[in-house]
Amino acid sequence: MTGLHPDTATPPAPTVAPPPWPPADASVVLKGVSKSFSGLVAVSDIFLALQPGVTALLGPNGAGKSTLLRLICGLARPSTGTVWVAGGNPRFDADVRARIGLVPQQDGVFESLTALETVELAARLSRLAEPRVEARRALALVELDPTMTRPVGTFSKGMRQRVKVAQALVHDPALLILDEPLNGLDPRQRHHLIELFAELGHSGRTVLVSSHVLEEVERFGSRVVVVAKGRLVAEGDYRQIRNLLNQQPHRIRVECDRPRAMAIGLMALEPVISCTVTDTGDRRLPPDRAPAGPLAAQADSTMSAPAVEVTTNDVAELRRALPVVAKRLDLTLSGVVPLDDDLESVFRYLVGGPPGGAQR
């Protein structure tokens, strides 16, 4: 289900009955959950249902992401509201906790144990029949050598992080909670773990990943939950969320052979707010002076196509009008590219600018 918090935008009036909430296949359901610490509200009135697959939890630093994850795991008690995981309460139901795997944000690990001992301890506490075998399997998943005799205390941050992921995976949990799981990892390891989490999501596990690196979040998938100032701001597919942000004009790049003429033509249209010619194409060399062979490709790659950047509050209407305008003015339309339906833009609109948290 895609939606915005009522404070964020007014979604169009529904024409059909809304789907039932929580969905039948939801493995995590939070109903009216709030959490305060000494009078300070960390999380406020959250209604959230998570289904199998990967969901990214986004929000600036201090937005309440970690508190929300702790509530889901049962590590913290909600001040109000209820948390249900796999039909039970994770705070008091050991069988529910057995189905959760958590990679906490903090760096702390059992410094004196080896990687194998750390993961084997987790396996034993999870009552697995063959803890050592399972520990080796989990370490292999994160590409760590189980025969290493060094204590985890001597590991680099990236290696510790992978030990934390391995202990979370060792009992093959149905719900995997990952709080900034890619911190300290090199690009290759990041790529590997992103693929691993995506694979777990595809195989029916519910994976909730908190991250403030938006580029990584986009690679996890398109389903996001956005929190800001302790409130759930939006949830669902971020592209659909963008479409619901009606009060935020859309920016579209229209590529054509004569952008000035296109800009003039578009300004006459009702849904168009402004037009900016970003590249007239004038700098391009005439065909008789243009470089040939490999140089041509190089020159093309360094020059953007002639284009006009259009701000509109009705993308659908603009898309319908564009071919009509192009035909009327005898222009050649070569591309229409949305400029702000990426995750970063959606995030910026929802929480008010690239925050101390979110980064690319």
Add this chain to the structure above:
Amino acid sequence: MMLYRMLLGQQLTKARILLITGFSVLAIVLALSIGAQVDPANRIESVIGFLSVYGLGFMVPILCLLLASSTLGQLVEDETLVYLWLRPNPRWQLALASWAAAATIALPTTVLPLTAAAAIGTGSQAEAVGATALSMALAAVGYTGLFTLIGLVLRRALLWGLVYIFIWELFVARAGAGAARLSLNTYPHSVLARLTDIELPLAERSMTAALIVPPAVAAVSVALTAWWLDRTEVA
């Protein structure tokens, strides 16, 4: 068992080994010195008096505090408790393993050197040696339980533990009979006094109570630790 081994492995740091060694050597040297200096007729009384103050008043509670308060306290402080808390084990297992890990180190490192000190100081007087071993063991069992709980429940557990040892046990407990009953120290003192037939301050409990209360304190503390683990919020 692996949980117990892990917690046990975290107990002995270089600083703690140095402190245990220092306390142990000092106990033996002082007992030897007292035994050598005093009149043979008063030797047992003097050495037992010294062990009641040094052993039961300082060494046992301080070493137990140091070891037991950090068992779960360290996990809370470095935020690794989450790895144990989130697993589907009963809380009492973690509480019991924590107490057992602390007691495994505290018992031999307090009982053995203090018993050796009693043997050296009294010329291996059997009653004194036996009473010392039993009273120190009872104290270690009770204190490790109590301080395991305090380590989980209180921030700056070491400080609060020292306040308890020095303010409550050494001063408040001696002020009146009611307060003395709430002092853990009074029970092993009573065992030491009754088995050696020597008068000691605070030694006013019956032998039965003195034998039962310290293990009962440990058991109740373990139960409360498990209860607290169930209700605590974990970082």
